[in-house]
Amino acid sequence: MLGAQVFEQFNIGLSVEEYSILDTLMCEKELCQRDLAKLILKDRANTGKLLDGLEKRGFITRTLSVKNNRPVKLIEITELGVKQAEEAAARIRPNYLAIKKRIDNSDIAKVGELLTELRNILHESLKIQI
Numbered sequence: 001m002l003g004a005q006v007f008e009q010f011n012i013g014l015s016v017e018e019y020s021i022l023d024t025l026m027c028e029k030e031l032c033q034r035d036l037a038k039l040i041l042k043d044r045a046n047t048g049k050l051l052d053g054l055e056k057r058g059f060i061t062r063t064l065s066v067k068n069n070r071p072v073k074l075i076e077i078t079e080l081g082v083k084q085a086e087e088a089a090a091r092i093r094p095n096y097l098a099i100k101k102r103i104d105n106s107d108i109a110k111v112g113e114l115l116t117e118l119r120n121i122l123h124e125s126l127k128i129q130i
Contacts, residue, residue: 006095007019010091010095015050017046022081022082022088023089025075026082030065030076032075033047033048033051033075036051038122038123038126057080058080059080060078061076062075
């Protein structure tokens with residue numbers, strides 16, 4: 001909820017979830033909806049609705065492909081999507097830097113390590129369930 005308020009206050013033009021998708025697609029090329037949903041910790045239906053909106057605005061494209069002998073739509077970020085994500089990051093960055101000045105670097109590193117470990121655990125557990 002706090003993230004939504006920040007995005008609204010800075011007139012980002014994206015929801016937190018939409019930004020999360022664009023940011024993830026900038027790091028991971030050609031994801032399918034199922035894999036993207038796991039990475040952003042959303043269900044596939046909610047992810048699909050978010051993708052529909054991003055596609056209508058020209059921020060992503062979806063192309064039909066085959067994965068594990070099944071048809072899937074691979075999602076790619078467009079140049080417009082990259083631009084929108086970069087503009088959002090630029091608007092948020094000054095606040096992030098101000099907050100970072102108030103938190104000790106060792107604490108930031110600990111949080112980063114914990115989040116990485118959490119992501120690895122979630123990735124492993126979700127991989128097993130497929």
